[in-house]
Amino acid sequence: MATAAQKKRATRGPRRAGGRSTRERILDAAERLFAQRGFHAVSVRDITQAAGVDVALVNYHFGGKQALFEDVFMRRAAVLNEERLRRLEAVVQKSAPRPPRVEAIIDAFTHPLLDRSARGGPGWKAYFALIAQVNNSTEFGGLMMTRYFDPVVHAFIDALRASMPGCDERDLYWSYHFLSGALTLTFAETGRIDNLSRGLCRSSDLDSVHERLVPYVAAGFRALCLRSAAQRRRDAARRSPRRTSTAARAAT
Amino acid sequence: MATAAQKKRATRGPRRAGGRSTRERILDAAERLFAQRGFHAVSVRDITQAAGVDVALVNYHFGGKQALFEDVFMRRAAVLNEERLRRLEAVVQKSAPRPPRVEAIIDAFTHPLLDRSARGGPGWKAYFALIAQVNNSTEFGGLMMTRYFDPVVHAFIDALRASMPGCDERDLYWSYHFLSGALTLTFAETGRIDNLSRGLCRSSDLDSVHERLVPYVAAGFRALCLRSAAQRRRDAARRSPRRTSTAARAAT
DNA sequence: AATCTAATTCAACATTCGTTGAAACACAAG
DNA sequence: CTTGTGTTTCAACGAATGTTGAATTAGATT
Numbered sequence: 001m002a003t004a005a006q007k008k009r010a011t012r013g014p015r016r017a018g019g020r021s022t023r024e025r026i027l028d029a030a031e032r033l034f035a036q037r038g039f040h041a042v043s044v045r046d047i048t049q050a051a052g053v054d055v056a057l058v059n060y061h062f063g064g065k066q067a068l069f070e071d072v073f074m075r076r077a078a079v080l081n082e083e084r085l086r087r088l089e090a091v092v093q094k095s096a097p098r099p100p101r102v103e104a105i106i107d108a109f110t111h112p113l114l115d116r117s118a119r120g121g122p123g124w125k126a127y128f129a130l131i132a133q134v135n136n137s138t139e140f141g142g143l144m145m146t147r148y149f150d151p152v153v154h155a156f157i158d159a160l161r162a163s164m165p166g167c168d169e170r171d172l173y174w175s176y177h178f179l180s181g182a183l184t185l186t187f188a189e190t191g192r193i194d195n196l197s198r199g200l201c202r203s204s205d206l207d208s209v210h211e212r213l214v215p216y217v218a219a220g221f222r223a224l225c226l227r228s229a230a231q232r233r234r235d236a237a238r239r240s241p242r243r244t245s246t247a248a249r250a251a252t
Numbered sequence: 253m254a255t256a257a258q259k260k261r262a263t264r265g266p267r268r269a270g271g272r273s274t275r276e277r278i279l280d281a282a283e284r285l286f287a288q289r290g291f292h293a294v295s296v297r298d299i300t301q302a303a304g305v306d307v308a309l310v311n312y313h314f315g316g317k318q319a320l321f322e323d324v325f326m327r328r329a330a331v332l333n334e335e336r337l338r339r340l341e342a343v344v345q346k347s348a349p350r351p352p353r354v355e356a357i358i359d360a361f362t363h364p365l366l367d368r369s370a371r372g373g374p375g376w377k378a379y380f381a382l383i384a385q386v387n388n389s390t391e392f393g394g395l396m397m398t399r400y401f402d403p404v405v406h407a408f409i410d411a412l413r414a415s416m417p418g419c420d421e422r423d424l425y426w427s428y429h430f431l432s433g434a435l436t437l438t439f440a441e442t443g444r445i446d447n448l449s450r451g452l453c454r455s456s457d458l459d460s461v462h463e464r465l466v467p468y469v470a471a472g473f474r475a476l477c478l479r480s481a482a483q484r485r486r487d488a489a490r491r492s493p494r495r496t497s498t499a500a501r502a503a504t
Numbered sequence: 505a506a507t508c509t510a511a512t513t514c515a516a517c518a519t520t521c522g523t524t525g526a527a528a529c530a531c532a533a534g
Numbered sequence: 535c536t537t538g539t540g541t542t543t544c545a546a547c548g549a550a551t552g553t554t555g556a557a558t559t560a561g562a563t564t
Binding site for chain 2: 175215221
């Protein structure tokens with residue numbers, strides 16, 4: 001009756017010594033196919049056939065197609081979150097007691113992802129293409145991304161807030177939103193920029209993306225936050241108009 | 253035998269006077285459902301039932317599910333492209349003979365989209381959610397976006413190049429790529445930023461997006477292009493090292 | 505009124521879908 | 535060997551899928 005997923009804790013080791021277990025074979029095949037074609041375009045039989053196992057094993061090991069999808073999504077999320085927090089903390093420690101530069105924070109956020117997508121093997125590559133799909137879907141986007149990634153995102157937004165004091169809260173969140181969109185489209189690797197640039201840029205060249213995404217996004221963050229800080233200063237001056245402060249310079 | 257789509261040019265007007273034609277009813281229903289659930293998660297019967305017409309009419313009028321999808325995608329693309337080019341030309345004319353500001357170009361690119369998604373009615377809202385899906389999918393992303401939108405995008409990149417002379421070509425394309433990603437995630441309106449910001453920001457508040465996206469993206473473009481221009485200047489100085497030019501200021 | 509054609513309806517096609525239950529298997533523990 | 539448990543296989547379920555062809559309707563033309 002109950003899926004084997006619950007009682008999986010007290011099980012013996014995987015059957016086939018040396019090779020991947022059945023669970024892992026299914027997860028790998030599902031990851032690849034879901035990323036390539038999307039959740040609804042892939043059948044359970046597609047997955048089990050690619051994994052070389054029986055159709056019924058998806059329901060036995062995971063409980064169903066939807067549950068398998070969430071397990072695929074979950075599997076690598078913990079690894080990512082851990083390294084991202086570790087990197088963030090290292091960046092903060094290194095520049096203490098002053099807050100780190102915006103670039104360093106963005107880098108701690110994006111590098112663990114882009115580096116794995118570029119050099120982590122086909123599994124990671126497929127995983128990020130899957131993330132790109134989930135993040136932009138109204139079906140899963142709001143719920144799954146929130147559930148698995150928002151705690152880490154909050155930590156990064158806290159760090160950015162400390163690095164840009166006086167920044168409007170909404171500017172912070174929308175700036176992150178733009179970063180998330182740019183990063184997400186990158187992971188999709190649709191090949192559109194290849195066509196658009198007539199081969200000058202390649203979707204798969206994630207190193208080129210990273211060395212540009214960080215300064216691009218950092219400049220965007222600063223532009224919004226300096227603007228809102230200036231606006232706040234103007235409002236304050238309007239409320240108590242003793243000094244006229246025309247110099248609106250702020251150190252980054 | 254052949255679908256009615258070809259011989260549709262010499263047809264009489266739609267049957268039902270006053271109301272929408274069957275074709276339009278199917279297109280509207282398909283647009284809404286494809287946007288909500290994605291191509292593969294919607295059946296032809298879902299569409300025809302929502303449109304209140306017979307199942308067979310999708311194949312009669314469009315030739316099949318896939319062809320219907322492309323017709324939905326095509327329907328509003330021409331309207332968008334026309335207005336975007338019109339706005340771009342107006343911006344260029346207004347500031348002639350000097351090139352327009354980067355902000356003005358970005359605005360001409362984004363405003364026709366965000367304005368329609370916010371105030372164009374539920375049809376346009378659904379359409380942009382569909383765009384968000386297509387742009388991030390490896391299945392349609394590279395091909396359909398290229399086919400229907402790249403001519404316009406090239407015009408905008410030409411204008412940006414003229415506004416930022418000396419900018420590296422790859423920086424231009426990648427900067428556009430980041431803009432495209434940020435805009436695309438916005439259209440999806442997944443509700444994630446609502447959760448992340450605990451209600452402070454709302455996915456549906458596209459006016460807030462627009463007043464932030466333009467300066468954000470403009471700053472990102474400038475950051476990359478100034479960097480590449482400075483790099484180019486360094487390279488030139490290295491090749492003919494007569495003057496040492498440490499002042500790297502550039503007027504925007 | 506007779507004719508013609510575009511549009512619509514209806515029933516059915518052959519596949520494929522996710523899921524299930526019972527039987528068979530493998531292997532460690534007793 | 536026997537028992538027991540976790541795993542795999544096999545066959546099949548009912549429902550839903552995209553598409554099709556023939557019959558029917560509606561409206562204009564001759």
